Amino acid sequence: MKKHIAIDLGASNGRVLVGDLSSFEVVHRFVTHNDQILGEFYWNIQGLFSEIKVGLRKAFALYGDAIASIGIDTWGVDYVLTDAKGSLVSLCYHYRDSRTDGLIEEVAQKLGGKMRIYEQTGIAFQPFNTLYQLRAMQRDRPQTLAAAAHYLSVPDLLAYWLTGVMSNERSHASTTQLYDPRTGTWAWKLIDELGLDRSLFxxxxxxxxxxxxxxxxxxxxxxxPASVVVIATAAHDTASAVAAVPSAEGETPLYISSGTWSLLGVELETPRMDEQALQSGFTNEVAASGKIRFLKNIMGMWIQQECVRHWEKEEGTEIAWKTLDEQTIACASYQGWIDPTDQRFLKPNTHGNLMVDRINSWCDEHGIGRPASKGEYMVAIYRGLAKAYAKAIKDLESVLETKFSSLYIIGGGCKNEILDQWTAAETGLTVYAGPVEATALGNLIVQAWAAGGISSLQEGRDQIRAQGMVKVFRP
Structure with a gap:
């Protein structure tokens, strides 16, 4: 069986993997570096491309002619603009940059209200959506925008640098709030009314x-080798992860793709773009299959990661996750919690505005005793996530008029067995945790399908389920 290379870039780290659906090897890991420059937050996109090429060299040195294709997935919404010859006209902004603060209301007023935008895009309102990023550039750097000829998402750009071919992959385009999931095309009316040039897309x-x-x-x-091709896999990492949910044919699985973010939802045949879906905070993104990923964005392990980064910097030593888990279990009687959907938890640590301080302020505002140790901070985060999951599931059941009995948790966050068990207890659902490497596996599934190695995406899911990469947690 031919092997494929999956390039999987997350908000914290990236990996280059080689393999197929039965086994794969990580040949290169690297940090997905970002930098603050004069108060703005950017991805080091050229550095990421260099790391990708390091990984490709290692992959071809090991497996050579056995490799058939390469596919890239990344986080959503972020992009670059290029000139007519394909050169960058600006740096690549990070979705956590603050330039979009306050733009949701401004843009909604300009475009006829939130419901009108939602009826055309089905995307929940988040300040980092590409729509607001482009509006910020239009406001702050109009000359830069005027110099642009092409919009490329991060994975589109990386694929372009590998192949010289420009395109916009569907699952990633669907995260922008500039895509119409009913027509399968760009939301041209909104693009026109925003004053963007159609030729960018x-x-x-x-x-x-x-x-x-x-x-x-x-x-x-x-x-x-000359035979290797680049495939536009499910370029949005959540779309790749959901492609690897180990559900049976005909099942409509409830899932959480758990990592820096927690993406909770189901796959639907058609989008839900009505008032109830909007008010419940659900978004309509496109799956690898072309179906709709009807889901809610909930802050995930980002809050935990920022706390740990601060402690490691402060103490000058690495914190072992096993030790942190032991401290968390020892503090399980602490009843504090936070709401991870609160926008204060979106931004990274900065001097004078640390994540631990924001947790403290949230607890103060809600009459909850502040955490007094690392373990208690973790308890507050995990219990808050479990509560957020339970609320989102109730909202989803109300919108879809259905009941769920089980939940798949996939991705790196499913390794957190404390959160898995607390989620089962809080939701009352049986939790199936795994596969851990869902995003990479979904990337490989799409490539294998495109290359003819499997007959359908479901066959890929069936193979993953048969390998038993799942742990069960009961309420």
Whole structure:
């Protein structure tokens, strides 16, 4: 069986993997670096591309002609603009940059209200959506925007740098709040009314589209055979992860893709773009299959990660996750919790505005005793996440007029067995935790399907389920 390379970039780290649905190997890991420059927050996109090429060299040195294709997935909403010849006209902003603060209401007023935007895009209102990022550039850097000829999402750009082919992959385009999931095209009315040039946006390609071979230069640099192609996999990492939910054919699984974010939802045949869905905070993004990922964005392990980063910097030593788990269990009697959906938890640590301080302020405002130790901070975060999951599931059941009896938790966050068990207890659902490497597996599933190695996406799910990569947690 041919092997595939999955390039999986998360908000904290990136990996280059080689394998198939039965086994794979991580050949290169790296930090997805970002920087604050003069008060603004950017991705080091060229550094990420360099790390990807390091991983590709390692992959081809190990497996050579056995590799058939390469696919890239990343977080959503972020993008670059290029000129007519494909050169960057600006740095790549990070979705946590503050330039979009306050723009939701401004843009909603300009475009006829939130419901009108939701009726055309089905996307929940988050300040980091591409819609508001482009509006901020229009306001703050109009000359830069005027110089742009092409919009490319982060995975679109990386694929372009590998192949010389520009395209906009569908699952990622659907995160922008500039895409219409009913028509499968860009939301042209909103784009026109925002004053953006239609020519910025390329034709949208489906997950599984073969983009083409590597450029001669890249092929030579990484030692790849001429037969290797780049495939537009499910380029949004959540779309890749959901492709690997180990559900049976005909099942409509309730899932949480758990990592820096927690994405909770189901797959639907058609979008839900009504008032109830809007008020419940659900979003309509496109799945690898072309179906709709009807889900809610909930802050995930980001809050935990920022606390740990602060403590490690303060103490000058690495904190072992096993030790932190032991401290959390020892503090389980602490009854504090936070609401992870509160927007104060979105931003990274800065001098004078640490995540631990924001947790303290939330507890103060709600009459809850502040955490007094690392373990208690973790309890507050995990219990808050479990409560947020339970509320989102109730909202989802109300919108869809259905009841769920089980929940799949996939992705790196499912390794947190404390949260898995507390989620089962808080929701009253049986939790199936795994696979841990759902995003990479989903990336590989789409590539295998595009290359003819499997006959359907469901066959990929069936193979994962048969391998038993799941732990069960009962209420």
């Amino acid at each position: 390329s034709p949208i390609v489906d997950s599984g589209t073969v983009l083409g071979p590597l450029t001669v230069e890249v092929s030579h640099e990484v030692g790849a």
